[in-house]
Amino acid sequence: MNDPIWRGVIDRYKEYLPVTDKTPIVTLFEGNTPLIEAKNLMRELGNNLRIYLKYEGLNPTSSFKDRGMTMAVSKALEEGSRAVMCASTGNTSASAAAYAARCGMQCVVLIPEGAISLGKLSQAMMYGARVVAVKGNFDQALDLVREITDRYPITLVNSINPYRIEGQKTGAFEICDVLSQAPDYHAIPVGNAGNITAYWKGYKEYKQAGKIDTLPKMIGFQAARSAPIVEGRVIEHPETIATAIRIGNPASWKKAEEARDESDGLIDKVTDSEIIKAYKMLAHLEGIFVEPASAAGVAGVIKLNKRGYFPKDSLVVCILTGHGLKDPDRAVKVSEPPVVVPARLEKVVELLGY
Numbered sequence: 020m021n022d023p024i025w026r027g028v029i030d031r032y033k034e035y036l037p038v039t040d041k042t043p044i045v046t047l048f049e050g051n052t053p054l055i056e057a058k059n060l061m062r063e064l065g066n067n068l069r070i071y072l073k074y075e076g077l078n079p080t081s082s083f084k085d086r087g088m089t090m091a092v093s094k095a096l097e098e099g100s101r102a103v104m105c106a107s108t109g110n111t112s113a114s115a116a117a118y119a120a121r122c123g124m125q126c127v128v129l130i131p132e133g134a135i136s137l138g139k140l141s142q143a144m145m146y147g148a149r150v151v152a153v154k155g156n157f158d159q160a161l162d163l164v165r166e167i168t169d170r171y172p173i174t175l176v177n178s179i180n181p182y183r184i185e186g187q188k189t190g191a192f193e194i195c196d197v198l199s200q201a202p203d204y205h206a207i208p209v210g211n212a213g214n215i216t217a218y219w220k221g222y223k224e225y226k227q228a229g230k231i232d233t234l235p236k237m238i239g240f241q242a243a244r245s246a247p248i249v250e251g252r253v254i255e256h257p258e259t260i261a262t263a264i265r266i267g268n269p270a271s272w273k274k275a276e277e278a279r280d281e282s283d284g285l286i287d288k289v290t291d292s293e294i295i296k297a298y299k300m301l302a303h304l305e306g307i308f309v310e311p312a313s314a315a316g317v318a319g320v321i322k323l324n325k326r327g328y329f330p331k332d333s334l335v336v337c338i339l340t341g342h343g344l345k346d347p348d349r350a351v352k353v354s355e356p357p358v359v360v361p362a363r364l365e366k367v368v369e370l371l372g373y
């Protein structure tokens with residue numbers, strides 16, 4: 020029987036993770052995020068699908084990155100490292116900075132100048148990371164981080180660090196534990212392609228362990244002008260309003276293709292306007308506020324459903340990777356501005372149409 024008190028993903032799933040009793044666990048009690056049935060969205064799409072939303076924005080730094088970061092930072096500490104470093108479109112840097120702070124390690128983050136959202140930047144700064152803005156994009160920042168961490172005693176904590184993938188695979192375990200089965204389809208945004216890699220690894224390991232009988236089809240979605248895997252070529256100047264997945268040369272490209280092919284799934288692209296539409300639908304229909312990149316998976320499901328891709332009553336899980344408050348600017352931009360009235364009762368009531 021597992022301890023009923025939640026103490027984070029390493030504590031809960033240690034038998035599936037490369038840890039020992041000696042590993043110093045650095046945790047903010049990440050994981051155990053809700054899997055929410057999307058009743059209104061299902062109705063809106065014609066009641067053809069059973070859709071569940073895994074709300075990863077409810078992790079301690081408000082994105083799925085915390086699952087991998089608890090592992091990467093714990094192992095870095097175990098190995099005697101004093102500093103961690105990452106390139107980031109924002110969420111990895113927020114998470115790395117928090118977990119480093121938690122154990123008194125130094126953290127350096129390289130971000131593309133002017134291309135990360137305010138919430139994420141504020142997190143890295145507040146947690147005390149050394150924040151370096153690079154005049155370039157994420158892919159260039161990651162190249163620099165690889166080189167620097169090769170040469171100097173700093174641990175790289177991007178998802179090419181295998182411990183990141185180990186931690187993130189716990190999301191698959193949680194889904195299966197709640198549903199008592201694997202979903203038929205697993206929909207997920209794809210940026211640097213670590214998360215699709217991690218989930219696929221998790222599902223396969225759970226099947227191996229006899230916890231589930233079937234595997235889901237992995238369906239990943241890139242943003243249309245940042246879709247290197249879909250286009251089959253590096254995108255030199257990726258663009259999208261979903262800044263979290265504005266990536267032109269994903270580090271786990273091959274692994275994402277393996278997940279797609281082994282599972283008989285697909286990797287497709289969705290336009291910014293499809294992403295915005297799904298982003299607003301999630302908030303309006305379900306009361307779930309995510310950042311734009313997180314809506315890419317849902318936008319993809321909507322697109323494929325219109326094409327008749329899914330057999331009737333398929334069970335679809337969408338990973339909502341990050342919280343909407345990460346990027347409040349975008350939310351305000353796509354919404355109606357507040358109406359301004361004098362501070363008088365009759366004016367407010369008049370406006371409301373009573």
Ligand code: F0G
Nearest residue numbers: 107108110111210211212213214340341
């Ligand atoms: N959704 C969000 C909110 C993200 O922050 C990311 C990646 C992804 C999806 C894509 O996941 O890279 O594993 O395919 N963010 C990274 C970062 C790149 O630096 O925070 P992926």
